[in-house]
Amino acid sequence: MxxxxxxxxxxxxxxxxxxxxxxxxxxxxxxxxxxxxxxxxxxxxxxxxxxxxxxxxxxxxxxxxxxxxxxxxxxxxxxxxxxxxxxxxxxxxxxxxxxxxxxxxxxxxxxxxxxxxxxxxxxAPQKIAEQILENVNQVRHWLDDYPETKKHYESAFEKKNNKIYERNLLDDLRYSFESLINSILRTKKSLENLKSELGDFLDKYKINVEVKNLYISTIFDFFTKYQNENVKHNACFESIEIDFIFNQTTVLMEFLITLHKQQY
Structure with missing residues (x-):
């Protein structure tokens, strides 16, 4: 036996x-x-x-x-x-x-x-870069409190880890970040229409104006513009950009969740 x-x-x-x-x-x-x-x-x-x-x-x-x-x-x-x-x-x-x-x-x-x-x-021989894995795992753990956000983030993570569907991967990151902001601010607006409310949220936590401006400009002058012009309406991105966008999204989400957790 x-x-x-x-x-x-x-x-x-x-x-x-x-x-x-x-x-x-x-x-x-x-x-x-x-x-x-x-x-x-x-x-x-x-x-x-x-x-x-x-x-x-x-x-x-x-x-x-x-x-x-x-x-x-x-x-x-x-x-x-x-x-x-x-x-x-x-x-x-x-x-x-x-x-x-x-x-x-x-x-x-x-x-x-x-x-x-x-x-x-x-x-598969390729795995997600070790230097960002710790942050990614931390965010994935925190996203248990934001199920809709986690669904899209996990989808992006799987596609990135296996190097498939890169355009869909970037879409997932956008939906994930947008749903996170909506969950925290208790609204249902598109990412482009959240600038004022997000600024008020950062003011609530007395975030330094330089940090606030950097965060807001990163989202609306870079992230949203990049997504709209290169992903949402076109497919004008290079594969080498994927890691950068994934890392930036993770950092943006990590900062927002850290602030939100302070109110519990």
């Missing part, structure tokens, strides 16, 4: 360390779709690049794709090549392929990427 329990535990644990074959087949069918997927030559090019990077031998490096005396389709070739890599390498390859410019507006590929990070994020 003890042996069986140990065996089952080991099998379950090992299952966490692999991407199952069914998922690889699914990923390959989306990425190598007949009409909208990678071409045969692109599959060869990308797979060879990753084979060199990870020092692996792969099955298919050139067209036509053949197995024995018969030909196979490009999705089968991609799936077979993916199987030649380690699970963490497979995660990176699938994620990278999903991020190709040709797939930006492909909803099936975006669904694939979301499925990848939901099921296999433990295999």
């Amino acid at each position: 003890q042996y069986n329990i140990c065996t089952e535990f080991i099998q379950n644990f090992m299952g966490l360390l692999v991407i199952n074959n069914e998922f690889l087949i699914y990923a390959a069918s989306i990425l190598a779709d007949t009409n909208e997927g990678l071409s045969g030559s692109e599959i060869c090019k990308f797979c060879v690049q990753y084979a060199v990077r990870y020092e692996k031998s792969i099955t298919y490096t050139q067209q036509p794709f053949k197995k024995g005396t018969s030909s196979i389709n490009k999705a089968q070739a991609l799936e077979t090549n993916l199987a030649c890599f380690e699970p963490k390498e497979q995660f990176v390859i699938i994620q990278d392929l999903c991020d190709l410019e040709k797939f930006i507006n492909n909803s099936k590929v975006q669904e694939l990427k979301l499925a990848l990070v939901k099921s296999y994020s433990h295999l």
